[in-house]
Amino acid sequence: MTRSVWLKADDSVGDWDARRARITAGLEAGVDVVLVDERDIERVRELGQVTVAAFTGDDVHVMDAEPSEVDPDITVVGKDGEGDATVDLPSDFSGSADLTTLRRTEGTTGAYVRILDKEYETLAQEAAKDADYTIVIGEDWNIIPLENLIARIGEETDLVAGVRTAEEARTAFETLELGADAVLLDSDSPDEIRRTVEVRDEAERESLSLEYATVTAIEQTGSADRVCVDTGSMLDHDEGMLVGSMARGLFFVHAETAESPYVASRPFRVNAGAVHAYVRTPGGGTKYLAELKSGDEVQVVDTQGHTREAIVGRCKIEKRPMFRVEAELENGDRVETLLQNAETIKVATETGRKAVTDLEVGDEVLLYYEDTARHFGEAVEESIIEK
Incomplete structure (x- = not known):
């Protein structure tokens, strides 16, 4: 309604x-x-x-x-x-x-x-x-x-x-x-x-049920085209976006609200991952990060699963070294994503916010999981293998 x-x-x-x-x-x-x-x-x-x-x-x-x-x-x-x-x-x-x-x-x-x-x-x-x-x-x-x-x-x-x-x-x-x-x-x-x-x-607004999954692999890969999503809104400290290589399992990635000795905070930005990854949009849809452009809507979510909408102001695509992060859910399913190898990119864990550079096998990371396939960003009842 x-x-x-x-x-x-x-x-x-x-x-x-x-x-x-x-x-x-x-x-x-x-x-x-x-x-x-x-x-x-x-x-x-x-x-x-x-x-x-x-x-x-x-x-x-x-x-x-x-x-x-x-x-x-x-x-x-x-x-x-x-x-x-x-x-x-x-x-x-x-x-x-x-x-x-x-x-x-x-x-x-x-x-x-x-x-x-x-x-x-x-x-x-x-x-x-x-x-x-x-x-x-x-x-x-x-x-x-x-x-x-x-x-x-x-x-x-x-x-x-x-x-x-x-x-x-x-x-x-x-x-x-x-x-x-x-x-x-x-x-x-x-x-x-x-x-x-x-x-x-x-x-x-939707209220999402987020859950923790256990990190099973964290490894450096080569460089890839990475997307920073800059919104027209200021994001709170516990907010971020849901992104991932597999539509059924999207990782919670924090906005760059934390101060760093290396760079100033960017509380309007989520360093979201590689161009191929999905990002969740309002109403339960997804888009590829590469597709996002100024004026699009993305879904902002906090660590409790509360959501709101934000307008994309711009997207920055640059070649950066990446990590591959893999995590396993309680049902045995494994999902993964690519995130930039940098101290400013942080994910939510059971022990709090953690830089991807400090992430270890066995850590519990927050994500949104739904056992469904996607076709042009829409959930469909179809068997699709992602790996």
Whole structure:
């Protein structure tokens, strides 16, 4: 499931200066969608590139500008109508003006519903049958209505839960384990907006089960074309990348965050090995190190298996003397990789970070193992021999 953060920036936020400040903070933080009134569609597009959802139609209250002639990416129904309780709900939903408008609206649509009681919960369920996005705003409730809607609404719609803080967003993403598809944040705080985007990213990330394998061989080889991966992010002391000659067994190689008497630290760099080796990418894929280029995404992982994404800034390929490192897992399988013969290249062992030049047979090194083959970087059910 792909999670997203919507930012509420309609006239309830205040005048255009207040709305613009909120939208700008959202763009800088990396929100996915901005929800505004129709008149602000063009203004938002002038501020930056983002998906624009808008309350449109004759019923939407317009204070200081004419309706936009530019269509939004997502047309949202429910403001100043039944969805926000401006208009009373009909006794029979077949007579609902909001639902009728929703069904007649072309393009990508959203339904906006404040959950005041069970009737409004039912309205949200009915709207979900036709809306691409169903936005639900809790009123004096916490989890139960959201649980009900997650359980009852299928894949025909994306459920967007209204929140005011990053912690509420975390709860929405975790409810019933499945969680909401998105959150609609109503906050002016740049810090809260940024933290909510971070919560979204955390919810998207893999958590890997790393294990130790016993070094069975460590030997100098000749020179090879070695790749340094320089990212556009600063890496923490316990972070690195997963690389290896065999896709089923990728070694944890630390980022160059440690100080050295010989060279300055490079906390954005992983000296990852020879050009033929695999590196793990977000979503469980792999790429050859030789294929990486500026703008690509790679997966950064820490020693606990927590992952995040980083953008490649550049790759440096230079001929360097190498070590061949081989390790055996508990199941008897052996995997290997080539790493540069240098004190600054460090791997994670059971006793802590260790330079590859100090590595010995019998050391326990950290790696990620999955008994699967790869075809163009994708896992496949196929028998492939790597040696």
